[in-house]
Amino acid sequence: MQAIGEAKQRLEGTRFQSVRRGRNAKFMILWREGVILGGGNGPSLNRPAAATASFEQAFDVIEEASKSDPNDGGIRILFDQTARELGAILRDRDPRRSLDVYDHAIRRLREVPNNARARSGEAGMLAGSSYALRRLGRAPEAQSRIDDAFRLLREVNRYPAASIDTDSEAEPALRALGDYHAAMGQPVRAAEVYQELLDKIMASKPDPENDLRQAAKLSRIYETLAGLRRQNRQLDQAAAVSMLRRNLWQHWDRKLPNNAYIRRQSLGAAADAN
Numbered sequence: 560m561q562a563i564g565e566a567k568q569r570l571e572g573t574r575f576q577s578v579r580r581g582r583n584a585k586f587m588i589l590w591r592e593g594v595i596l597g598g599g600n601g602p603s604l605n606r607p608a609a610a611t612a613s614f615e616q617a618f619d620v621i622e623e624a625s626k627s628d629p630n631d632g633g634i635r636i637l638f639d640q641t642a643r644e645l646g647a648i649l650r651d652r653d654p655r656r657s658l659d660v661y662d663h664a665i666r667r668l669r670e671v672p673n674n675a676r677a678r679s680g681e682a683g684m685l686a687g688s689s690y691a692l693r694r695l696g697r698a699p700e701a702q703s704r705i706d707d708a709f710r711l712l713r714e715v716n717r718y719p720a721a722s723i724d725t726d727s728e729a730e731p732a733l734r735a736l737g738d739y740h741a742a743m744g745q746p747v748r749a750a751e752v753y754q755e756l757l758d759k760i761m762a763s764k765p766d767p768e769n770d771l772r773q774a775a776k777l778s779r780i781y782e783t784l785a786g787l788r789r790q791n792r793q794l795d796q797a798a799a800v801s802m803l804r805r806n807l808w809q810h811w812d813r814k815l816p817n818n819a820y821i822r823r824q825s826l827g828a829a830a831d832a833n
Contacts (some may be wrong), residue, residue, distance in 0.1 A: 568682035588619035599647040601772040614645035632671040638664040639680030654694035661688035673717040679728040682711040686735035708732045725776040750787040801832040
């Protein structure tokens, strides 16, 4: 947070060679500030309200840019990473606004034709918006959007796949599918989806003991899968998954002692394993 604060100060006094460069720098600083404050995909300071303000400003920057240049595909693709974070923060606190964010990003991404990156981003927006739709009582639409997300992933050859890394476009789609089944009272099917996701991520040979972002994403999968196993009365399997999560955070607690984020995760994982 100290470093990004310094970056914001330097931005104010910097003269850029072009409007585009200055705009891109402003966007990246605001987006990174949001991730540090409360991004939902990895370690953060757990300050969602402050993060929301940063992401909203980043969103405004690229929206203004997209209006000024209808042919700028690069700017439109940035709606993926912005809406992914902002929509996730808002979907529990303000699902209607969350859905608006996802839908706006989908419209902008669709303005980039014949682009695999844009279609993958669109898939992520469709999957993310399913949570907001469920919270608004629109479960059939949520299911339809998840189906559309997988259709797009198949079109760009991102799914099916023998392995999926933690940054793959298929990862949020599978999580959305599993969470949808869980919310619809289908814990057995939900556990099958999460187990598939875990198996495919492990097949990609992640390094969660040295990559904190990977650790955070794996931990979230462990936590959800353990809960589903308990719900399905598969207590031994639930305990085994909970132990994986606890051991992972104990490792990080030893590696980076007295870190507030890691200590929070470690205490939560220990409680879940007991």
